Amino acid sequence: MKKQTKINYILTLILVFCIGASIPVLTGSSQVTEQHSAKSEVPYCVTSPTVPAQVTFDGETIDLRRYDRRERMDREMMAFTYMHSTTMLLIKRANRYFPIIEPILKANGIPDDFKYLMVIESNLNNIARSPAGAAGLWQFMPATGREFGLEVNDNVDERYHIEKATVAACKYFKQAYAKYGDWMAVSAAYNAGQGRISSQLDKQLASHAMDLWLVEETSRYMFRILAAKEIFNNPQRYGFLLKREHLYPPIPYKKVTVSTSINDLNDYAKSQGITYAQLRDTNPWLRDTSLRNKTGKTYTLYIPTQEGMYYDPKKTEAYNKQWVID
Template sequence: MKRHSIHLLLTGAIALSVGVSLPFLVGNQHFDPERDSVKSEVPSLVAPPSVPSQIEFAGQVIDLKRYDHRERMDRELMSFCYMHSSTMLSIKRANRYFPVIEPILKENGIPDDFKYLAIIESGLNPLAKSPAGAAGMWQFMQSTGREFGLEVNANIDERYHVEKETRAACKYLKQAYAKYGNWLCVAASYNAGQGRISSEMRKQQVDQAADLWLVEETSRYMFRLLAAKAVFSNPQRYGFLLKREQLYPSIPYTEVTVTKGIDTLASFAREQGITFAQLKDANPWLRQHHLQNKSGRTYVLRIPTQAGMNYDPKQIKPHNKNWVIN
C-alpha cells in the first residue's frame, strides 16, 4: 500500500474514532482510499468545504447561489479551513473572549453576529497591531479610538482594553447603522470607512454592500465575516476537532481601583503577589512601567488570582458546545 493511502486511512480512522463525520471531506460519494488515493502524488487528503446556498447575518439573508457571492464565500471558507493554526487559535480564544464581548453587544443593541468582526480584525488577539498602526482586538487607529471615547497616549492606550474598545466599536457600529439601516453595509464600512461605502453605493446604484465592486480587501472582508460565522458556529463540520480542555478559559481576577499615579508598576505588582508580566497581561492598556495619571482619573486594574493562573484544563467549560467533541 502506498504511503499516501496509509495516510488517508489513518485520517478516516481518526475521524471515526472520535465519532465525527467530516462531510466536506467526502461529500456525498463513497471514498475508497485503495482506489482513489493512488491517483494523487500528494500524501494527504485536500478538499474544499461545501458552500451553503445562503447564510444569515444580523437578520439579513445573503444569497450564495449567485456565482460571484458563491465564489467569494468559497475563497474565504477555504482560507479559514486551511490556515489551520490561526483558525484553531481563534476558536480557543473565543472561549475566553466571547463571554466578554457578547453581553456588551447585546447591551448596546448590536447584533450578536458582530462578535465575528473581532475575529477577522484581530483573530481575537487583544495585543494585535497592524502595520498601519491599528491596535487591539477591534483594530482602532489612534484618532478613531479617541473619537469614540478611548484614552490613547504613550502611557495609557485603551485600544488594548477589551471591554472599553468593544463599547467604542459599538458606538461606531450604531452610528453607521443610523446611516445605512443595513448591518452588512455597516460591516463593510468598518473596513473601508463610511465615506467610501456611501460614495460607491451612490456611484454603483446599489443598496447592498455585497453587490458593490470594491477593492479586494473590502470585497473579501464582508465574505470573510460570513465565513467566520459559518466556521465558528460549527467548527467540526470544517474539520476542527477540539476537546474542552484545549479551549482557553476565562481568567478570574480581583480588581484594584486607583485614582493616583503609580511610580513603579513592578513594585505594585509584587505587592499584589504577581509579576509585572502578569500585571501587563491582565492590563495590556498599561503601556509603560509606570502609571502617570496626572489628571486624577479612576482606573481599575485587574489582578489575576492564583487559582486563575493555575487552572485545571479538565475543568474548562465550553462557551459553545459545538466547539468541542467531548
Template sequence: MKMIERVILIAAFIFVSGLLIFAVPNNAKESAKLKLEEPVNYFPSKANFASEETPLQIDDVKERLDRELIVNINLHASTILAIKRANRVFPVIEPILKQNGVPDDFKYLAVIESGLVNAVSPVGARGVWQFMPETAKERGMEVNDIIDERYHLEKATQAACSYFLSAKAKFGSWTLAAASYNGGMGGVNKQMDIQRETNYYDLLLTEETSRYVFRILALKEIMKNPSKFGFDIKKEALYTLIPTREVEVDSTITDLTTFAKEQGINYKILKIHNPWLRDRKLENLTNKKYTIEIPLSGY
C-alpha cells in the same frame, strides 16, 4: 563479494524501493489530498450576517463565500487559534454587544480584524478591534504613551459598538455597517452613490472591502460548526478566561513592578491582564479613576 556484484545489488535495491514508493494507489492519494484541502459538503445551504440574508443564488456571491471558506479551512494554525481564543474573548465581547443592541455576529468581525489578540498593524491600528489612534479618541478612548485603551477589551468593544450603531443609522443595514468598518463610511457611501446600489452584495468595492463580509461569514460558519470543517478541538484545549478582582486607583503609581508585587503577582502577569498600561508607571495627574484587573489566587 566482488565490487561489481555489490554495485548491482545496491542498484536493484534502489530500483525496487522506488517502485514501492510510487505504487501508492491513486485513490489513496486523492483521499489524502481531499483531507488537506476541504471537508466534504462544507458549503452551507444558506447564510446570513446579523439576520440579513446572504444571496447565495447570485453566482459571484456564492463563489466569494466559497473562496473564504476554503482559505480559512486550510489556514489550520490561525483558525485553530481563533477557535481556542474565542472561548476566552467571546464571553467578554458578547454581553457588551447585547447591551448596545448590536447583533452577536459582530464578534466574528473582531476575529478577522485581529485573530482575537492585541494585534499591531503596519499603519498603526491596534488592539482586538484595530482602532487607529484618532478614531479611538473620537470614540472616547484614552490614547497616549502611558495609557492606550485600544488594548482594553471592554472599552474598545464599547467603542466598536458606538461605530456600528452610527453606521447602521447611516446605511440602514448591518452588513453595510460591517463593510464600512473596513472601507470607511465615506468610502462605502461614495460607491453607493456612484453605482446607485444600496446592497453590499450588489456593490463593486475595493478587493479588501469586497472580501471583508465574506471573511466574517466564513469564520462564523467554521467557528459555529468546527467539527463539520475538520476542527475537532477538545474543550480542555480551549483557552479559558481567568477570574480576576478589580482594584481601583485614582493616583499616580510610580512603579508598576512594586504595585504588582503588593498585589501578589508579578509585572508580567499585571501587563497580561492590563495591556492598556503601556509604561512602567501609571502617571495620573488629574486623579482619574482607573480599574486594574488582578487575577485571583491560584493563577
C-alpha cells in the same frame, strides 16, 4: 449501466489511491517509497468545503447561490478551513473573549454577529497591532479611538482595553447604522470607511454593500465575517475537533481601582503577588512601566487570582457546546 460501472470503477481507484497515500502519515512512518514519490509529493487528500446555499447576518438571509457571491464565500471558507492552526486558535481564544464581548454588544443594541467582525480584525489577539497602527481586538486607529471616547497616548492606550474598546466599537456601529440602515454596510464601512462606502453605494447604484465593486480587502472582508460565523457554528463539519480541555478559560481576577500615579508597575505587580508580565497581560492598555495620572482619573486594574492562574482541565467549560466534541 456500463457507463455507471465505469464511473464507480474510477471513483474506487481514486479512493484507494487516497487511502494508500495516507498510510505513511497515519502510521507515523517517514519512509516514502520511490514509486509513491513518483506519483504524488503530498501524502494526503484535500477536499473543498461545501459552500452553503445561504447564510444569515443579524437575521438577514444572504443568498450565496449567485456565482460571484458563491465564489467569494468559497475562497474564505477554504482559507479558514485550511489555516488549521490559526482557526483552531481562534476557537480556543473565543472561549475566553466571547463571554466578555457578547453582553456588551447586547447591552448596546448591536447584533451578536458583530463578534465575528472582531474575529477577523485581530484574530482575537488583544495585543494585535497592524503596520498602519491599528490596535487591539477591534483594531482602532488612534484618531478613531479618541473620536469614540478612548484614551490613547504613550502611557495609556484604551484601544487595548477589552470592555472599553468594545463599547467604542458599538458607538461606531450605531453611528454607521443610523446612516445606512443595513448592518452589512456597517461592517464594510468599518473596514473601508463610511465616506467610501457611501460614495460607492451612490456611484454604483447598488442596493446592498455586498454587491459593490470594491478594493479586494473590503470585498473579502464581508465574506470573511460570514465564513468565520459558519466555521464557528460548525467546527466539526470543517475538521476542527476540540475537547473542553483544549479551550482557553476566562482568567479569574480581582478589580483594584487606582486614582493616583503608580511610579513603578514592576513593584506594584510584586506587591499584588503577580509578575509585571502578568499585570501587562491582563491590563494591556498599560503602555509603560509606570502609570502617570496627574488628573486623578480612576482606572481599574485586573489582578489575576493565584488559583485562577493555574490551568485545571477538569474545570474548563465550553462557552459554546458546538465547539467541542465532549
